Amino acid sequence: xxxxTTKFMASIVLSKLNKHYGSLHHAVKDVDLTIADKxxxxxxxxxxxxxxxxxRMIAGLEDISSGEIRIGDRVVNNLPPRDRDVAMVFxxxxxxxxxxxxxxxxxxxxxxxxxxxxxxxxxxxxxxMLGLHELLKRRPRQLSGGQQQRxxxxxxxxxxxxxxxxxxxxxNLDAKLRAQMRIExxxxxxxxxTTSVFVTHDQVEAMTLGDRVVIMRDGxxxxxxxxxxxxxxxxxxxxxxxxxxxxxxxxxxxxxKEGDTRVAQSAAVxxxxxxxSARALEAWxxxxxxMGLRPEHLALGSDGPVSRSFPAKVEVVEQLGSEILxxxxxxxxxxxxxxxPPETQVAAGDQVxxxxxxxxxxxxxxxxxxxxxx
Amino acid sequence: MTGAGRPLxxxxxxxxxxxxxxxxxxxxxxxxxxxxxxxxxxFRDWALYNPxxxxxxxxxxxxxxxxxxxxxxxxxxxxxxxxLSVAGALVLGLALALLLNRPFAGQKIVQTVLLVPLxxxxxxxxxxxxxxxxxxxxxxxxxxxxxxxxxQPWLVERWxxxxxxxMTDIWLWTPWYTLLLLAGLQSLPREPxxxxxxxxxxxxxxxxxxxxxxxxxxxxVCVVIRAIDAxxxxxxxxxxxxxxxxxxxxxxxxxxxxxxxxxxxxxxxSAAAIIGGLIILVVGAVLYRVVDRIARV
Ligand SMILES: Nc1ncnc2c1ncn2[C@@H]1O[C@H](COP(=O)(O)OP(=O)(O)O)[C@@H](O)[C@H]1O
Ligand SMILES: [Mg+2]
Numbered sequence: 001x002x003x004x005t006t007k008f009m010a011s012i013v014l015s016k017l018n019k020h021y022g023s024l025h026h027a028v029k030d031v032d033l034t035i036a037d038k039x040x041x042x043x044x045x046x047x048x049x050x051x052x053x054x055x056r057m058i059a060g061l062e063d064i065s066s067g068e069i070r071i072g073d074r075v076v077n078n079l080p081p082r083d084r085d086v087a088m089v090f091x092x093x094x095x096x097x098x099x100x101x102x103x104x105x106x107x108x109x110x111x112x113x114x115x116x117x118x119x120x121x122x123x124x125x126x127x128x129m130l131g132l133h134e135l136l137k138r139r140p141r142q143l144s145g146g147q148q149q150r151x152x153x154x155x156x157x158x159x160x161x162x163x164x165x166x167x168x169x170x171x172n173l174d175a176k177l178r179a180q181m182r183i184e185x186x187x188x189x190x191x192x193x194t195t196s197v198f199v200t201h202d203q204v205e206a207m208t209l210g211d212r213v214v215i216m217r218d219g220x221x222x223x224x225x226x227x228x229x230x231x232x233x234x235x236x237x238x239x240x241x242x243x244x245x246x247x248x249x250x251x252x253x254x255x256x257k258e259g260d261t262r263v264a265q266s267a268a269v270x271x272x273x274x275x276x277s278a279r280a281l282e283a284w285x286x287x288x289x290x291m292g293l294r295p296e297h298l299a300l301g302s303d304g305p306v307s308r309s310f311p312a313k314v315e316v317v318e319q320l321g322s323e324i325l326x327x328x329x330x331x332x333x334x335x336x337x338x339x340x341p342p343e344t345q346v347a348a349g350d351q352v353x354x355x356x357x358x359x360x361x362x363x364x365x366x367x368x369x370x371x372x373x374x
Numbered sequence: 375m376t377g378a379g380r381p382l383x384x385x386x387x388x389x390x391x392x393x394x395x396x397x398x399x400x401x402x403x404x405x406x407x408x409x410x411x412x413x414x415x416x417f418r419d420w421a422l423y424n425p426x427x428x429x430x431x432x433x434x435x436x437x438x439x440x441x442x443x444x445x446x447x448x449x450x451x452x453x454x455x456x457x458l459s460v461a462g463a464l465v466l467g468l469a470l471a472l473l474l475n476r477p478f479a480g481q482k483i484v485q486t487v488l489l490v491p492l493x494x495x496x497x498x499x500x501x502x503x504x505x506x507x508x509x510x511x512x513x514x515x516x517x518x519x520x521x522x523x524x525x526q527p528w529l530v531e532r533w534x535x536x537x538x539x540x541m542t543d544i545w546l547w548t549p550w551y552t553l554l555l556l557a558g559l560q561s562l563p564r565e566p567x568x569x570x571x572x573x574x575x576x577x578x579x580x581x582x583x584x585x586x587x588x589x590x591x592x593x594x595v596c597v598v599i600r601a602i603d604a605x606x607x608x609x610x611x612x613x614x615x616x617x618x619x620x621x622x623x624x625x626x627x628x629x630x631x632x633x634x635x636x637x638x639x640x641x642x643x644s645a646a647a648i649i650g651g652l653i654i655l656v657v658g659a660v661l662y663r664v665v666d667r668i669a670r671v
Binding site for chain 1: 565568573576590
């Protein structure tokens with residue numbers, strides 16, 4: 001298997017995938033997802049939403065309750081893990097502690113009785129890519145967390161599988177290392193493009209790594225799209241709040257008509273709505289909706305027309321050096337403001353005005369929480 | 375705490391000392407004192423007919439160490455028994471633990487049944503075995519004859535008798551291994567095994583390359599404990615064969631017992647016991663070293 005240089009197409013298709021644990025717990029619900037050949041998909045969602053379960057079903061470590069999984073042109077539902085030609089990186093590395101790094105890397109190939117000379121060549125290549133050469137003789141427990149995860153990556157690379165699966169591989173690393181490894185994984189993917197599914201609860205990881213981001217909640221896929229599209233056009237309030245940091249602000253407002261323009265109004269806020277949004281909000285005239293504002297789309301001050309800004313009271317000032325984060329109060333809602341220039345003179349207790357471009361407003365149905373205007 | 379008239383220990387310490395006193399007393403009375411008496415006896419001509427208890431120095435030790443029975447029957451028997459019993463029960467126990475480690479219908483029942491030998495006193499087990507292997511009316515010969523085979527005088531010949539002893543001990547101790555190894559198996563991390571499954575590892579290779587090395591420390595501890603224990607085995611041999619036929623299945627404890635309590639030569643019996651103690655001390659220490667070395671790899 002190793003020797004075949006031309007791998008056939010390895011798309012992954014999940015259709016109506018379900019997983020029940022016992023009779024009560026429905027961990028994965030009707031997941032439909034198509035992952036293209038060589039695509040890098042990030043599966044993201046809060047802890048317990050069924051990401052790992054989905055990944056483990058793809059790997060074959062977990063039985064499928066119903067639905068179908070295809071890898072390439074094969075339905076793999078009933079194939080044992082070893083016949084699926086996938087490789088997996090685990091959160092806690094899952095290295096073989098009693099073997100040297102070299103033997104860890106060689107293990108999968110020795111299973112297939114690949115000649116030692118070929119194994120050595122494959123390990124040399126992987127060690128080159130990951131900078132593992134000095135570590136080959138050591139044992140996993142003599143390595144740092146970052147090095148161990150690199151070995152785990154190497155173990156997958158040497159097998160040259162159809163599919164890479166990652167289950168929160170960076171969660172055990174500290175923030176700095178995590179950022180480094182993120183880049184490393186990205187570089188690996190461009191050096192040897194392989195269909196990859198990357199599970200994480202960290203939306204930054206998902207956004208930075210994924211060609212496409214799939215957001216899950218309570219076992220259901222909420223939205224799948226490019227990082228830009230899920231950021232710019234979240235389909236519901238959950239996605240809107242989950243993607244982006246700091247998280248989106250939500251205000252309860254009512255849609256009203258003032259002369260020719262439509263406004264979103266609450267006791268503390270009155271904002272003009274642009275024409276495209278106004279059309280979508282036609283049916284919501286006079287009714288309450290949830291308005292979403294990204295912290296980075298809010299600006300301090302009111303240079304523009306008064307209909308584009310609203311008053312707020314600063315409660316907390318966080319100086320980050322590169323920017324200031326403001327926690328403000330607008331009526332009885334909390335509103336976070338990001339990207340305030342660091343030299344701005346502002347203090348807790350100040351009354352300020354926050355302005356926003358009308359095109360940046362998001363609106364959600366207060367009952368279903370789906371986007372009216374995303 | 376007040377300064378005046380401060381007691382030697384704090385209240386808490388005194389309470390703790392009080393709590394361990396009974397155990398310490400018991401230990402002294404039933405372990406330390408007998409060893410001291412035994413050691414004393416081993417240097418004297420201590421027999422019921424000789425009230426003088428003459429000091430004879432190392433005479434008894436010389437006698438035991440030059441006794442061909444001790445050197446060529448008892449010691450080999452003891453070590454063969456130790457190796458066979460420890461290895462046999464380990465292999466069986468490991469096999470059972472592996473079976474029990476995967477869920478199946480009726481698992482609870484099997485687990486309970488497996489524990490039965492642990493609850494049976496060794497003497498009872500030995501008596502059961504003696505009946506089963508009785509050459510006239512034992513069930514083993516009955517079954518063999520029913521199958522058209524010849525019954526054997528199991529307990530009358532050296533090696534068959536020895537085999538029955540080893541088998542009884544294995545039967546008694548297999549569940550102990552199973553319990554400990556099963557606990558060991560269940561405490562192993564799951565991910566390496568999942569990684570191995572994804573890497574296409576055969577069941578046998580998983581066993582030899584993952585399970586065994588990861589269980590090594592548990593196995594090592596089991597082996598050391600049981601090896602030392604097997605060296606001292608007395609009850610089942612005494613009940614099954616009494617050391618016979620002749621003295622051919624005598625193990626070390628039996629040898630010391632016979633000297634001390636049948637020939638009533640307490641001095642020589644004590645010397646034998648102390649020699650055995652020293653041997654097992656050395657064997658235990660070496661085993662522990664070896665095993666610890668292996669486990670640390
Ligand atoms: N073996 C299991 N038995 C029962 N419930 C499980 C099992 N594994 C996971 N679950 C449940 O399934 C849900 C999804 O789990 P998981 O896929 O691990 O979530 P995530 O990886 O997104 O944090 C969780 O509520 C979890 O409690
Ligand atoms: Mg998980």
